[in-house]
Amino acid sequence: MRLGIDLGGTKTEIVALMPDGSEAYRTRVPTPRTEYRAILETIAGLVVGAEAALGQRGSVGVGIPGTVDRISGRVKNANTQVLNGHPIDQDLTALLGRPVRVTNDANCLAASEASDGAAAGLEVVFAVIIGTGAGGGVALKGQVWPGPNGIGGEWGHNPLPWATADELPGTPCYCGKAGCLETWISGTGFELTEGRGHKAKEIAALAQAGEAWAETALQRYEDRLARGLATVINLLDPDAIVLGGGMSNLDRLYTNVPPRLEGLIFGGGPLRTKILKNKHGDSSGVRGAAWLWPVAE
Ligand SMILES: [Zn+2]
Secondary structure (H helix, E strand, C coil), rough: CCCEEEEEECEEEEECCCCCCCECCCCCCCEECCHHHHHHHHHHHHHHHHHHHHCCCCCEEEEEEECCCCCCCEEEECCCCCHHHCHHHHHHHHHHHHEEEEEHHHHHHHHHHHHHCCCCCEEEEEEEEEEECCCEEEEECCEECCCCCCCCCCCHHHHHCCCCCHHHCCCCCCCCCEEECHHHHHHHHHHHCCCCCCCCCHHHHHHHCCCHHHHHHHHHHHHHHHHHHHHHHHHCCCCCEEECCCHHCCCCHHHHHHHHHHHHCCCCCCCCCEECCCCCHHHHHHHHHCCCCCCCC
């Protein structure tokens, strides 16, 4: 069986997947945010508990809110900051007595959706989490492609493409640059740039009720998202792009963004890349962590 662990800011969850992808076990505990050693022990405790409950040993994958640097082997860019600077995969490998794979939440989404989700069986899948931030990940034949820097798919920190004069130079981003895609197309970015003090969900409801400014705001959002995704298609030409995170729940994206893409990609339409809503929702992190090991132990 495969064990997947999603290390979140407030909770840490484990799932056990059987070879057919069915869930045999799932539980969650609070994340001890302030102490690295306690996080390791929490993860180990969840693994031990799952294996005792099911009477078998599993492979272990872990999704974290950050990146493991491929050169140093240490965590960087994690918003659970006690993780930064630690070689978490090596530490968990030592603690659990087996190799442990660790990657970020967008890569987990890619693994989950490419394995048995919305893009099951498709060869090249780009997955995007548009929520608090804008993360991305690539799965090739169901396997995450982190790349030598561990940043494969991190397109949220590319600049907004085809920016107009009024979109430049853009808002400063926490990464040190300005005008990153994330500052426009994350839920947070959308609310800050277009929201007039409203949450994304409220803006969508207002647009549906015929409020003109809200409709314009969403059309601008769809245009910016399409501009961002068009550059992904020009570079990678994936079979599917799967959207996750809070903004992915806006159903209009799936009808409005593809026609815009046809006007933006090199050579024009018809667009053969599928733009899909994720299948596993909030479970993509934990399920994708389990799918980091493609073959059951
Ligand atoms: Zn940035």
